[in-house]
Amino acid sequence: METMIILLIFASFSGILGQTDMACKSLIFSKNYSFPAELTYEGDGGQLLKFTVCLRSCTNLTESVMFSMLSGLRYDYFFIILGGGPDANTGLIWVEGRKVDVNFPTHDTRPRRSICLSWDSYNAEMVLWVNGKITEKKEFEKGRMKYIDPRIFIGPGQIFLGGKPRLDVGEITDVHVWDRVLNPGDVKDFYYNKKEKVGNIINWRALKYDGANGDFIIGPFQCKS
Template sequence: MGRMLGLLLLLAGVSGILAQTDMKDQVFLFPKRSSHSHVRLLPAKNDPIDHLTVCLRSYTQLTRSHALFSLATENKDDAFLLFSYPHPTNMLSVSVGNHNLDYNLTARDTAEWRSTCVSWDSSTGVVQLWINGKPYPRKVLHKGHKINAKPIIVIGQEQDSYGGNFAADQSFMGEITDVHMWDKVLTQQNIADVLYKNIGGNVINWRSLKYEVEGHVIIQPYLCEIFYSSTCYPT
């Protein structure tokens, strides 16, 4: 009974519920602009980070700037950040240790559901971005830096301090699903496996997700365009 009550509260968007569950074919729906609503993702590891890959899928009609994935440490609010600027620049910004670089996205990579994967390797500083399975030119950012231990990871908001100081005009509105994080740089074949075989992360894993909902965030089933087929991505 207690487990069922917790699920019903989550579906209703009630704050402060801590859960761990398989989120296959589910999304977090952020229905409105907010300076509070977010989901905190609790990592399986809390060690310092010098290699990482983050993948997620998002769907939004926002034209203003907004955060997709925010990882903060006690001394760096943008320890690792994915931030979108849809209009007028059509740009995705990647930040590591409060240093950032920008990617200009093509029009086809901003429509409807978007799959985003980003890796960073401290030893070389190389950042690799994949949008909908397409690699963008590799860039270099903050070589030699190490992200401190005990990160706080948030979706739906950008952290301007460790775990908080959110701004409504940076909040995400729309749907986010399939969030994964690894403490290594994924290969090209790994990325293909993530996109088509649902390979999960070892730091954040959507299929075994430990999270806490705050504010008005609703769990909903994933919806896809309907064709003359019984299959629907993701499977």
């Protein structure tokens, strides 16, 4: 885990800055690219005690992708690997270094997948939503995990599992983060792609990012609906 955090921190120093409307576009990671993109946190500082991240991924791509959030060099980070290719129905989540295995529904064979993940520090509760429905709900020890000016990263998953990227591509799109736990109606609005449902601390339609030149490309979301 120490190596993983060092990689994330290092990636943010050699990057390029950009801002763009990413509607209908994705970050595409492929071949031997190693470092993630850092998405600029738009919060007002202080502790982030609740949050929800929502995004879309594709199950028929060969590379898994990761989303991570951490504060400084401490172990108060949250980290998720989204399965791709043969691992499309499994995922991994870390909460303060504790690994949580999650399974995505196997009966839903649509390649385009909508994922929302919420964290509530007051109740120490994590909820995973897939395609508008709750698939996992877990409770942890209360009062431990908080974020102060968090760093948010997206990149290829295999790198941070200690392996090498696969040969083709992983992509992620429509990433939004809120400083609150979304209610079921909000999650369904995101799933049905209602345009007004955008994050207040990460907004994909006005995205600010920092990433090493060449580590990813921006292109149309390739996953067929």
